[in-house]
Amino acid sequence: MKFDTPAATNPIDQLKVVGQPHDRIEGPLKTTGTALYAYEHNLPNQAYGYVVGAGIAKGRIRSMETAEAKRAPGVIAIVTAENAGKLGIGEKNTAKLLGGPEIQHYHQAIALVVAESFEQARAAANLVRVEYQSEKGRFSLNEEKGQGKKPEDGEPDSAVGDFQAGFERAAVKFDAIYHTPDHSHAMMEPHASVAAWDGDKLMVWTSNQMINWGADDLAKTLNINRDSIRLMSPFVGGGFGGKLFLRSDIVLAALGAKAAHRPVKVALQRPLIANNTTHRPATVQRIRIGASQDGKISAIGHESWSGDLEGGQPENAVQQTRFLYAGADRMTQTRLAVLDLPEGNAMRAPGEAPGLMALEIAMDEMAERLEIDPIEFRILNDTQVVPDKPSAPADETDPQAKAGEGGNKDLPFSQRQLTECFRQGAERFGWNKRNPQPAQVRDGRWLVGIGVAAAFRNNQTMDSGARVRLATDGVVTVETDMTDIGTGSYTIIAQTAAEMMGVPLEMVEVRLGDSTYPVSSGSGGQWGGNSSTAGVYAACVKLREAVAQKLGFNADDIEFADSKVRAGNRSLPLKDAAKDGEIVAEDTLEFGDLDKKIHQSTFGAHFVEVGVDSFTGETRIRRMMAVCAAGRILNPKTARSQVIGALTMGAGAALMEELAIDERHGFFANHDLAGYEVPVHADIPHQEVVFLDETDPTSSPMKAKGVGELGICGVGAAVANAIYNATGVRVREYPITLDKLLPEMPDV
């Protein structure tokens, strides 16, 4: 099914099942420990792999002595780059997943020891002796950012009007530099895979967000036929972008199984994960805002520097600044330096998450300079059209792009309720009780403050396919390679199929995460919920047609409800259509260029109250609220969970999360869950989430968008602004830990 015109009324609009706060259908499995994650697929005769990570950040392996390890009890095989055969590199990988002799980053996998038991593999891995020839690497973004280059892909730079002149002219100017650190996904399930070969066929149970990308890149890496791979990932214990791509666990499990001639299980050891896998890269951001005395932004500029391995990508932290606030003269610029740290890549809301951490502090600072309420300042600069007109098209013959370039035609947002988010949030949170003068409110030893920030995330769509089966007993089964990484895919897909086929939720079975199923959008970029259900919608439309034909209905007013098919006064049980055998339909929802004609984004407003200990500078969050406008909410219960989870991760980014770089050795030194602190229960208060009523017919037949990333966008800045309101201390370098607050805190 092509989707290139806004959705008309369709069966989803009934909202009998879709839009209802159903419990997760896989809930009883997850809460009883019966949902099987990758490493839990035990195979007969299986062996255990243990990964050896490189002990240097850059250089070469001078020698690797494996003889002693090979002789150790239970050892079956040792895989290294030397004996693994020729390996390719996945399209979406920057560094090799099995390193050697060249080492590209710290803890890059250099060997897998396969043994009869986990204990034996672990002990033998410690007997592998490696000598390195270390090389000088580049590990400091601050030092390397000057050599930053304009990235080749995407739109690293944008310019509208004349920023420089506009900024110079502005009555009130603001110019500041912000820092965000490297972040680790730190999902609870380590990257894990179980691989088994059957001749030249490879089966892998793994933990991956994007089955299709994973299978493609596994084929490329192993130089085998894509069709001989079956990748399965029915449950994913968290990903947050860290499992978007093929990672070393999959490759090593496959190579280990080949070498051992047995199924092999590999889970990355926790202390390896931070350096072995990807992370959200640190940024340095410069933000300049020029405005009139009455608070109208005339000029806005946002520059960002980040680093990655040679051939890697930038963190697109300026993206939201092209869309969020009005202003005639504007520029953004992205520069990428080469760093020899581990590979940087996407983490929950790449770009916007760190970008808004900076931009939304800057907005708070500018509001204060203008002596305008920070909410009013944002509302004053709200816009219903994209303020940054599309840049010159690569293809000059594209009339749509040309219209944009000409500037005659404004590009509207499909929905933009940013102001409404702020208004409702302010009312519910009690914004009017905020003292605009910082450091005035006390509660015992605590300094109390309130902060706000805008949330923004562009909506992305991905083509998504599904297969739907109607069985003789009336059960509807959906098969798609979509994954559920905690997002609620199982449930909203079941809701979609139930709504479309007019059956109760209990009559729907959902099977996910298998590369033998139709290729879906996968889970990433907050596109998964909307795109994958749209694919299921498309397949269900086909199944409805097949059912109608089978039952001899040809009317337009055909209705699927109460497990029956009805038209006029004729009604038949749905399952009758399958009485001669199962009916199967398959389709893919293909997204057209609607999103280029009408810009789709999701919006929100974050409200945070903090207490800062007046003695020690410890910040503790007291209240959090997010108001979101993100299209149709397919399941308010699971969507709310997405948002509270994002708020929690944003709270971590604001207050504690930082991969600490040892710039001498070039690695993240705090590489375990004791060193890299993420929020615990005690850090998180009750969280409130409000969804504004919204449907977006331009996004898909589901009229939904996404919230899983919107929720983290801006929340860090809301915390930062609350800390400023509480203490009067402005910190522009995350995380906002007490050591950064104390020097300017009032004496006690």
Place this chain on the structure above:
Amino acid sequence: MKSFSFERAQSPADAAAAAARQPDAKFIAGGTNLLDLMKLEIEVPTHLIDVNGLALDRIEDTEQGGIRIGALMRNTDLAAHERVRSDYGLLSRALLAGASGQLRNKATTAGNLLQRTRCPYFYDTNMACNKRQPGSGCSAIGGFTRQLAVVGVSDACIATNPSDMNVALRALDATVETVKPDGQTRAIPIADFHKLPGDTPHIETALEQGELITAVTLPKPLGGKHIYRKVRDRASYAFALVSVGAVIQPDGTGRFAVGGVAHKPWRVEEAESELSRGAPAVSQRLFADAKPTNENRFKLALTTRALASVVEEART
């Protein structure tokens, strides 16, 4: 983890004797620290002596009016013990500020006393560490040092003692009771139990080879207000940046020890006499010989402020 054999000890003296027979043996009780380190081969015992059956898990009153805490008493039980809560509140509070409920259910008094540092360079076996491998150097110095020690450091080591309990025991003037392989017992004042790193950071305590901790005694209760102020980035389940364990009397005098700043719980008795002059004066005495790094210099001011907070809390 290297392969090992094990035995279950029948008495403290047997345990100590067994340890003396095998130089690479270790006692195991809760195991929460030892197994963590064995998995990384930072600890590589070839033999474990399980002391869990030794019935050293009770509290009894001493003739001096204090208490004797069994070495194997779990942290949860110690913190929840009625007598400890009412008379040694500082100890309860310090224990409850540490680790998690699960870990406290396993961790023992003796194990907590012997808890090893959380220095990231000690934990990463690719890095040089004089504690792990004497003479290999200290890669923490000049590296990521935010958590590390600011006082009592040496050129060989800047690690901290991560225990909360030890801070309380130091302030409470605890005594560590042990049995040696030859059956002799001794009592080690807590002040002498933990060592500064000096040139031998791998020697962390006064214990000799095979010596087993059997109990910790506390003198008779001090009265006063018992406060444990632990400062950390996240609200729970985190090691202290700085902690202050104090007992403050109604007249404003008191005693305290500081955690998170040194290789041992940091107590300077002379500094306690400065309490009436305010936290900055106390801090000056506490940190007279401090050698912070740029990354952890904040611990000095933070300690001063945490102390001020404790004094304030004691007053109200």
Place this chain on the structure above:
Amino acid sequence: MQSPGQLELNRRDLLVSTAATVAVSAVPAAAQAQNSTGETVQTTRIKLSVNGKPRELEVDTRTTLLDALREHMQLTGTKKGCDHGQCGACTVLVDGRRINSCLTLAWMHENEEVTTIEGLGTPETLHPMQAAFVSHDGYQCGYCTPGQICSAIAVLDEIKAGIPSHVSGDITAAPEATALEMRERMSGNICRCGAYSNIVDAMTDVAGRQA
């Protein structure tokens, strides 16, 4: 909903359904063997009770309780998140007390009673805490969930037993099942998906019904 893993099991015979097959194939090959480097593998036979059933197995002395459950008894509901006591995903109840099963060795639990998530309820008959997690959506990816649930049950028991916590104002008084108390006591169970707010709601619900 059936577990997709179970579906696989039905579809193909590749998967193993019982503990015995793997345990037997994995361990004896190396048991007590002395290899060419002179290293020996030490194994030991242990007896313990898991979810009310007596179990006897031969394990490497290095096998943690966690790996004994997951790899030898196929009780994979208990999760390995960090294997170093830093996340709480492996929380089980031993003789009624919650512990991290990753930081304890299997042989240290001779004759002890271990309760795992599988021993609390089944998908058809959920334990009240499991049901509350479902209805309050106290989980997302589900990986930390068994540990959270084991911990949540133990936390309510600990409060009832009068064990104080770091946030108890007066540590000599009996603690109450407030949100603050529960949040502090649950802090050894990390949920990176960030379901904390809902988990406390689920616990409050159960605590209210118990009271």
